[in-house]
Amino acid sequence: MTLNQHMRAASSDGGAARVPEFDAVVARFTEVVGPEWVLLDEGRVSEFRDPFEGPDATEHQPRFVVQPGTVEEVQAVVRIANELGVPLWTSSMGRNFGYGGSAPVVNGSVVLSLRRLNRVLEVDEAAGYVLFEPGVTFFDLYEELRRRDIKLAISVPDLGWGSVMGNALQHGFGYHQHGIHADAVCGLEVVLADGDLLRTGHGANPRSTLWQAHKRGFGPTIDNLFMQSNFGVVTKMGLWLAPRPEVITTGAIICEGDDDIVPLVEMLRPLVRNGTVQGLPLLAGTRYVPDDATGVAADLGRRLRKAARPGRWNARISMYGDARIVAAQQAVIEERVAEIPGAKLTLNTYPGDIGPDEIEVRDRVPAGIPSMLLLNVMKEHFYGDNLGHIDFSPIIPFEGQAAAKHERMVTSVLDEFELTGFFSWIVNSRTMVGACMVLFDRTSAEEVARAHAAVRKMCDLAAEWGWTEYRAHIALGDEIAKNFDFNDFALSRTYTKIKDALDPNGILSPGSHGIWPSPMRD
């Protein structure tokens, strides 16, 4: 599809209808950023679409892409959009492929891509934080710390190519200490919808050195207001990093029985909650397929089994710190694991400064070393470069029975839709966050539609149990937001009041997470 076709498709949409004369908008943005950074050619725009949208997509299409190179240029672009009523869709790197990449909710929005803002601005080793821009990836940040031999550790998600900031703003997770990335955020710089520049917390005091060191200034802390929202464009972020530990011990508890998920989860909970296990455990489940099983589900299951981690259940756990303390933690864990019949514990211990080439590949991510392993394994076993995935990521209680129920539902929906997917939970202190990547061939419109339908069904079933997704594909935002209906959607109505106050023309990422400005609310 050419850009013109996309634009024609977009022109039938209510959102796009608000976009003023195309040439005038392009001209104004070009004045600010120069012609090189207003991307109009399909060749340059394509990577800002939903990468797995399928060949027949007409919704969620960017009209074009603007890439400012400085905060001042971001301010100028936002001011023009506000003046002309152009809907922008903010994107950092746009690597959140399971959730739509850089694609906007409102068809015909202009993607405001922040990739060119890619500097690590400050690293404070003694205080343990970093200040950086939206275009910095996990690989970038890791390399910067490594190059300067800074004794801090970062928490990385499964794929290292994404924006550190974008991940945190989307409530993303990693597995090291500070693995709940949104919790590690300390201080933001934000361009507001009128182009005004805001700094939060102690950043609002130009004489303070504590912008990235203390989360609360005087008055309310509003960092969280700019996460999973459309209230501003974040241009700088402070993030807390853990000290590089003396040792890293990481490995897995492996169980083989279908029902072992229940005692495994129950055993993990107190260890996570009292900090004996550190970082965020990753708990994965993969069925064994009987040799005599036939049919699509069995075939997909056998391929998945080859790609997956060992065991029917695999709980990856890690510890970080002084060797003596970690040894004591390990002794406690060994005792607990021994209480589950048949459960096996395997752990590797590395020096805290271990590099990517000295560590077992599968231990990189829990050691805070960015990797692309997960994507490579998936491509190797499923669809090669045509691999697509859409993610189903509900937050569920940290309870064995809830996990068992969750897995049964997901596998039955996958079987029903003749699909497969990687299935795991990212373990928080009081909840587990499902991470199910439903796989498909992105060149098949039918298969893309089937995968979307399967995830939609999973969301519907989860909603009946009161479970909602921590993060979702842009096409699902409104539906998920509909679950939050206490007192006639009081929370959603509050979001809209804040949206209207901070962005009265509704130009910033309208529809993100079901948040709409008043005139666009249904």
Add this chain to the structure above:
Amino acid sequence: MTLNQHMRAASSDGGAARVPEFDAVVARFTEVVGPEWVLLDEGRVSEFRDPFEGPDATEHQPRFVVQPGTVEEVQAVVRIANELGVPLWTSSMGRNFGYGGSAPVVNGSVVLSLRRLNRVLEVDEAAGYVLFEPGVTFFDLYEELRRRDIKLAISVPDLGWGSVMGNALQHGFGYHQHGIHADAVCGLEVVLADGDLLRTGHGANPRSTLWQAHKRGFGPTIDNLFMQSNFGVVTKMGLWLAPRPEVITTGAIICEGDDDIVPLVEMLRPLVRNGTVQGLPLLAGTRYVPDDATGVAADLGRRLRKAARPGRWNARISMYGDARIVAAQQAVIEERVAEIPGAKLTLNTYPGDIGPDEIEVRDRVPAGIPSMLLLNVMKEHFYGDNLGHIDFSPIIPFEGQAAAKHERMVTSVLDEFELTGFFSWIVNSRTMVGACMVLFDRTSAEEVARAHAAVRKMCDLAAEWGWTEYRAHIALGDEIAKNFDFNDFALSRTYTKIKDALDPNGILSPGSHGIWPSPMRD
């Protein structure tokens, strides 16, 4: 002073001038809560004044007090105030005596006291949280857990009589795990200025069981928006509690040299940051007074020395958990302490379920057992029941030199004003929060004014170094807010936009933390 005198004093004030006809307001509130809970008599109103305001106070006077008994009554009271334009001042228990108690910023405000909402609504031992109302004190919560033998630990501040919720909403601290109380908050119920009822996070999904279990719903998390602000009246709060540990080890590192503060702080920092020391250490400094020293400062210093904890510097540290892991942590700490010449380490280890009567009194607070020790010690040595204090609580870098500079400034201002005070820091991961209680005789108007002037001077000097208070007496809010002037007060202007959106008539706690509705901004 009688209530009538207070009201006459208030009537010369711009804020009070906005209050409509007194009798009509009283009548409307009485219809909702009944005559018993509209407090008009000076005898019942007095405890909602600044307890240490001095005998001649005319500012920050409550007009009267209304005490609803249910959330529905809170909603009705707020609706009436919104209709009539009555400024309310929300107070939970009002025990924040060093910061003004329940006294309002705007003279003649009606105190909305939430003490009657005093239920612990839910305790989930397995998931590790509690849901409770504003009138629950630390003593109440502790007794409830103890009575039901629930194996969870609470974090308590120095004085246990205050509201758990009020403390968290004011960014208060305790010393156990989850000692940064605002960080432990998970889910709020809030009455908005129009009487509407909001539940945040998963509380907005009536079918969810995760309101207190997962901090982020779908879209931005706004719990922090209702802390140190005036955007709503919080009526329910979820709070995370740590598991009751197998053992509690607590004690102090004691140094005797004036300059030992620098190596002590530098030694503590990595131990705090990697979790070897747990909870929040309390670092206190008390000068020795030469035997031949004379004058007011020396006399006050000698009395303070008798009341204070041992040593020139005293760093209280704690560990909580499995006995083997705590022993390993202790071994690491012993090695570090040995590197500071003359430093002494004393630690006590208790079973995790130790009760208040079996533990050394000074170890209660770090063990999560509420206490009134600090106030009793202060009263014993200074002014008895006439003891007053106003607190100076700046956030400073977690650096030895910063601590030394801070203590020199505070002691020199105290000497200059011929005052004394308890001096300590609550140690966070990347900052230290000064807690200096400036003491005075509250029956002396001159001494009260002198203490206020001293704290004002400390704030001014701290501001020159870029340091601001984490919390302050109501009389100081506007001055402290003036430090946050980046980009022509962009943060403050944003607060006002949100204030106007959520409370267009500006009836909720106007002036709290320097946040004013548009019509009242200067």
